């Protein structure tokens with residue numbers, strides 16, 4: 001399936017029609033019913049337009065999602081803004097929040113639409129500004145894009161993750177450089193002794209590297225979504241095989257993988273529920 005430029009959805013539409021009805025559902029299921037109407041409408045246009053996302057369906061989906069957001073019990077951020085609890089100019093607009101969180105999904109199928117190298121560079125140049133402890137920045141990112149490079153990844157993939165990984169325009173190996181502390185002189189110059197916090201201390205290296213490398217992987221997912229890409233993160237692969245193939249002779253170790261591209265909503269699983277605030281949080 002290809003995406004002719006005139007039918008390609010604009011970035012701001014795509015997440016809004018990429019499912020998400022669990023998120024927006026009300027206790028009585030009313031919202032889910034409304035969301036079904038969106039799905040039905042999309043189904044009707046799927047054959048006609050090829051991409052499955054015709055402008056009419058997109059417009060209606062957007063209107064419905066806007067209505068869902070305003071009627072949803074999960075509208076606390078919006079309520080907070082209404083009551084001036086958040087500073088409006090400092091808050092992302094509804095479309096941006098939906099694109100990053102509320103409507104963004106984990107993708108398993110991909111539109112036949114390439115991801116430019118320049119976009120991958122922009123992706124890194126975005127995520128790199130998010131924080132790590134002592135600015136240690138241990139995350140390393142291998143963008144596996146060519147067919148030859150994908151073949152190097154193939155033997156390491158779990159069966160259930162293989163096909164979608166081979167089909168994805170890009171698969172990122174999110175890795176950690178456990179020699180990260182050797183770069184603190186450059187990255188954290190105002191603490192000249194920072195290297196000594198880690199050197200010769202395997203536990204501090206492991207904890208600091210894993211914590212911050214994982215954070216940077218999460219930043220990658222959010223930065224990708226912010227730039228209009230979809231993600232499919234995966235831990236179902238053989239880390240030792242990836243490390244032997246891509247990082248031999250270094251202190252770099254794979255953490256998880258992220259398929260990147262433009263998701264095909266046809267391959268989405270049903271949205272899983274999340275814990276409510278009271279189940280996961282405390283305010284003390």
Ligand SMILES: Cc1cc2nc3c(=O)[nH]c(=O)nc-3n(C[C@H](O)[C@H](O)[C@H](O)COP(=O)(O)O)c2cc1C
Nearest residue numbers: 104105106107161232233234235236237256271272
């Ligand atoms: C670190 C990580 C590892 C994951 N590993 C796999 C995996 O190996 N295979 C897979 O199909 N999905 C994997 N997932 C996808 C999750 O199941 C998915 O992100 C989660 O259910 C939320 O889905 P949603 O974003 O569509 O709501 C992984 C996700 C993360 C963040």
